[in-house]
Amino acid sequence: NAGVTQTPKFQVLKTGQSMTLQCAQDMNHNSMYWYRQDPGMGLRLIYYSASEGTTDKGEVPNGYNVSRLNKREFSLRLESAAPSQTSVYFCASSGIAQSNSPLHFGNGTRLTVT
Amino acid sequence: GESVGLHLPTLSVQEGDNSIINCAYSNSASDYFIWYKQESGKGPQFIIDIRSNMDKRQGQRVTVLLNKTVKHLSLQIAATQPGDSAVYFCAEGGGGSNYKLTFGKGTLLTVNP
Numbered sequence: 282n283a284g285v286t287q288t289p290k291f292q293v294l295k296t297g298q299s300m301t302l303q304c305a306q307d308m309n310h311n312s313m314y315w316y317r318q319d320p321g322m323g324l325r326l327i328y329y330s331a332s333e334g335t336t337d338k339g340e341v342p343n344g345y346n347v348s349r350l351n352k353r354e355f356s357l358r359l360e361s362a363a364p365s366q367t368s369v370y371f372c373a374s375s376g377i378a379q380s381n382s383p384l385h386f387g388n389g390t391r392l393t394v395t
Numbered sequence: 396g397e398s399v400g401l402h403l404p405t406l407s408v409q410e411g412d413n414s415i416i417n418c419a420y421s422n423s424a425s426d427y428f429i430w431y432k433q434e435s436g437k438g439p440q441f442i443i444d445i446r447s448n449m450d451k452r453q454g455q456r457v458t459v460l461l462n463k464t465v466k467h468l469s470l471q472i473a474a475t476q477p478g479d480s481a482v483y484f485c486a487e488g489g490g491g492s493n494y495k496l497t498f499g500k501g502t503l504l505t506v507n508p
Contacts, residue, residue, distance in 0.1 A: 323498035381427035386438035
């Protein structure tokens with residue numbers, strides 16, 4: 282099993298450009314999450330999808346949109362990138378969002394917005 | 396809001412020694428705690444978790460201790476190896492909701508040969 286796979290690994294955008302970060306998991310998990318990680322801060326939740334067909338805002342949703350394409354895939358879209366969105370983005374999955382169980386993370390997308 | 400913190404931002408140990416990484420939490424309602432390891436350029440890797448009805452849980456070379464009285468969590472790594480060098484961070488949660496996890500900032504563990 283590959284676990285959680287994220288693409289691309291690196292991306293440089295200019296202010297105002299758009300892009301979609303892709304995430305797929307092969308663990309048959311119901312719930313998926315998008316986090317951002319910034320220096321000196323803990324992981325912060327952007328959006329999550331408790332199950333196929335549902336999405337909800339997390340702690341820092343502004344400037345982002347998500348799509349739960351199917352049970353395996355959960356994408357994050359930046360419509361108009363800003364320098365404040367320079368960060369490392371992690372996708373994660375877990376069995377059920379409405380429970381406490383370990384999240385399994387991908388290896389991240391390193392995004393720089395100039 | 397409530398937050399998770401770490402006592403030590405960096406920890407340097409000799410290969411073969413035991414390591415102890417600490418974490419303080421402030422939300423007395425938290426009842427689920429996780430430790431993650433993050434190597435440079437990689438995503439967080441699950442190490443071990445513990446629920447509030449337990450004081451101690453052991454894994455392979457790792458032990459997590461939970462002291463609810465003082466709201467303190469620790470990760471003990473036995474016989475630390477160079478491959479253990481990484482950032483370790485804890486997360487707290489509760490209420491049966493993974494989307495309410497709060498992550499700490501991390502401690503950098505360096506293992507000297």
